[in-house]
Amino acid sequence: MRQNLDNWLDAYSARAHNLSVSEVRALFAVVSRPEVVSLAGGMPYVAALPKDLLREAYDAMMKSNGDLAIQYGGGQGDAKLRDQTRELMALEGIRSSVEDIVITTGSQHGLELLSGLFLDKGDVVLAEGPSYVGALGIFRHYQAHVEHVLTDNDGMIPSALESTIKALKAQSRKIKFLYLVPNFANPSGVTLAKARRAKILELCRKNHILVIEDNPYGLLFFDKPVPDALRSMDEEGIVYLGSFSKILAPGFRVGYVLAPPAIRDKLVLANESAILCPSSFSQMMISSYLEHADWKGQVETFRGVYRERRDAALSAMEEHLPQLETTRPDGGFYLWVTLPDGLDSKAMLPLAVKELVAYTPGTAFYGDGTGQNKLRICYSYPTPDRINLGIKRLSTVINLQTELQETFGKKGKK
């Protein structure tokens, strides 16, 4: 019989002990059961992408570049795809050079490599509160400390950023960068207001803090385009992350990074060290798709799908949980819901799953254990009917919990 004891426990690196199972990941097993309405994972609705478009992209790629598409490529990524990403970024006001773009294995790997370039043990990363769970996992892995900055319906609050920086400086902490998801943030769904963008940049410039702007959702607006990217206002102080996962499909694992030249140089070396080169096959598929398909029309299709689902989610909240506060996103995938004081979304999750609905507990999106009375609803994947059903089931659980609490008193306040 196989032992499950670890013979190598004495051999791991210090950073290996900072890997932990994410709260989102533990849900994956649950999500796969068809009877459960999953409002948990952040999966795009790729069924809305006509597969003919991919077939055409595949055929065109293999016809013109078959051998190159399956060969090793350069560590910086395919030059043509890099050039094409410039057009995407230009939609949010960014001027860029093809030389300053690095293709990565999803923008997740871009963030991972950048974190490796900057973070030593004990360094501080500033982030929204709440912030993207996948980013928090990376920062933890690099033994960094995440300091959340107060965020409201207009995104990160500049005065809160200022006082956070001041407090950290007073403690002589090393702030390595500010990590931001300015548009339809994961998990809050909020967008950083235009006026705040300039203020946040100014504060970072003044305090010599690099900004990592992560923008996977910006093109998925429902009504009006998002404000111009922070990167459109500053070239030297910002590293910008983009992704094809939400405007095309995540299965290719292709994202991109636009960085100042010195950082870009290091990023290319880190990319080469980690994976030799990004997948030529995935990159050239996307490049061919961008060239041959009406990709802007397809983004419009996705916007329509997600707008309808956002509407379904907000209507269902109104119908079944009118007493709860929720963000009202103008794009992207997520609602951020505040539970009645004293309810614990993590403790409640097994009960929800018993009622055949899943969500992500708020604590997943904080590095400091807060967020107990918050939860994230992801409306991107289920159909509008299923969203309504899921939120109805959720209301059963929440209402029961609220009742119990009112009857027996608030938890933790005995």
Next chain:
Amino acid sequence: MRQNLDNWLDAYSARAHNLSVSEVRALFAVVSRPEVVSLAGGMPYVAALPKDLLREAYDAMMKSNGDLAIQYGGGQGDAKLRDQTRELMALEGIRSSVEDIVITTGSQHGLELLSGLFLDKGDVVLAEGPSYVGALGIFRHYQAHVEHVLTDNDGMIPSALESTIKALKAQSRKIKFLYLVPNFANPSGVTLAKARRAKILELCRKNHILVIEDNPYGLLFFDKPVPDALRSMDEEGIVYLGSFSKILAPGFRVGYVLAPPAIRDKLVLANESAILCPSSFSQMMISSYLEHADWKGQVETFRGVYRERRDAALSAMEEHLPQLETTRPDGGFYLWVTLPDGLDSKAMLPLAVKELVAYTPGTAFYGDGTGQNKLRICYSYPTPDRINLGIKRLSTVINLQTELQETFGKKGKK
């Protein structure tokens, strides 16, 4: 005008300073000029793969699994592909469970993630001398020290390993693992003899040293199969790395890791942290190819191509450089050539490029600056005629250098 000064020089992590341009990478620009015969890069000859096989794989994949192929997947990789890799490993005597396999973004990323799990600054990695340049880059990035163990035409020498371990232990150095490419090693081309495999394993077991067995070339034998994998003799002390880059194509960036359960668990977490999940699209393409194509027949085709090129390379060495010592590989991509004493392959490279031939200098394959009078010839990519032409051009350079040296005295011995 853009500044090329680095505003963030004070912000990088300690490990970021250990990234450096590899000597192989600097050659990529040269290689792309068609008039240069490149015996440098390690590119497989993917033109020998009929593209119809990929088209069939693509069509079958999209027909049965179109939406899954472009969606996020699990962090451990596609279960079906993991199951299929068991068949590949069984060809070298390995019994494995699908649960213990992790799919990675090329085996390079497998090694990168493992290195992150084990290496702290100053730790020691044991490796063949010479060893794979891409592995050395990773170890350097993690601020580890590589200790090369003497290697001859039968691979790593067990007694040399024993004395190396003894010496390091006497210095109280922390040896984290032994990194080995046992079959048709890069760059030496040599294969670890069967009798030595058991001895090396025994030494590692006795000294509680984990073995990382990296085997991208094992199935590309020319005459007879390689000895069974080290992993076939030990399940708890070995992490095994496999790859589809050489038996199919590298552009998919798909490799796999077979690891003891505790290490596997950490590896999955590290994979998720770094990239969320490996590319579903690439994984399912390969899975579909393995299911629908005669992949064993295709490996036989590759063997024939590389056997012919190995023969061409050895004949050309005999014809143009009969005075030089070279390894005589029974598989894989590489010859390892010893120059006359006093010649420096790195210093000679620009002269070779002027003669329109490129190779990789020996120093790239050592972490300690040795290997000056060695060079690697990769015969996998150019046609037999081009190989002959390249080695002929190389002989012009080497013979001139030897002449100069005989006339003016050896360098460094003034």
